[in-house]
Amino acid sequence: MVNLPESLFSDPKQGGSAMSNGGATSANNSGTSDGASRIIDWPSASVDELLLLIREPQHREKAISFLTHIKKQGTSQDLALQIWHSISTVFLLLSEVTSIYKSLEPDKLTMKDSSKVCDVLALFECLATHPQTKLQFLNVQLHCYLYPFLKTVETSKPFQYLRLMSLGVIGGLLKEVGDPMAKVSVHCLLESGLFPLCLRSIEYGNDLSQSTASWIVSRIIMQEQGLQYCCEPATRLCAIMRVFKGAIEKMHDKPSGSVLKNIIQCYYILSDEPRGCLLMRSFIPPILATAPFIDALRERPITLRNLQELFQRLAKGRGQNAEAVGDVAGSSNLER
Structure with a gap:
């Protein structure tokens, strides 16, 4: 079971029923009372020591930062499992995420606070991606705690950073093409x-988001449930197209390739559905067939071929657009 409290507002130091593993060790049992005065060799600290x-x-904050560095280096294949099974760790990481909710306003959110939470989100991505922690991650709905970062319409750097990292966690749930968990995740x-x-x-979002x-x-929408969700009702499909x-x-x-x-790719999948194909005729931008957009896809021949099809x-x-794509692609080749 995941080491999360039944309620986010439970104190992990209380142990007992507050922990979902049923009587987990108190969160302050691992450190000494004079922890602030200890000398810690941070670069040499193991994952277990950092946890x-x-x-x-x-x-x-520093321990999370070092764990994030280990995650980026890929030096610990079992990092997700170590985090998941470490008493109180997921609760404490989640508390770091929720602590920033009150600062989700343009004049309050600083880059420092955003970066702190993004380090936590990098560890969440590790949990979301690992095949042995993905289902547990979904079962306790950890992804839902990221939604406040995706609801915002602010575009400053701290908000964009949170948005991108949150999307990265969600992407981790869908990362593997042949993942048997894909249907469950969707x-x-x-x-x-x-x-x-x-x-x-x-x-x-910015370009990356x-x-x-x-x-x-x-x-x-590669999954049947996702495709049906997008196509029914028609108003939802219209919103997507807009x-x-x-x-x-x-x-x-300046088209982004x-x-x-x-x-x-989304257009291509949706066009397989009669309703999707019908509505797309009214919404697809003609500028997709112009030279700047074709050139932006020059190094992506599969995408260019999908666009033509x-x-x-x-x-x-x-229609004339299919011929237009071919004509522009051909003339662009001549220019080169």
């Missing part, structure tokens, strides 16, 4: 209201 130091408030994410937050991230959010949408169209039109002067790749599907009985 113990998280229980000491005066060392928590179901949990849809049930918890993630999808509109992905659309909001495409609207208000837009790319990650649109990638998540593409992974969701967001995609707006994102593409905003990049008219990574964002385009994922949005085109997409326009061919939409052009049945009326």
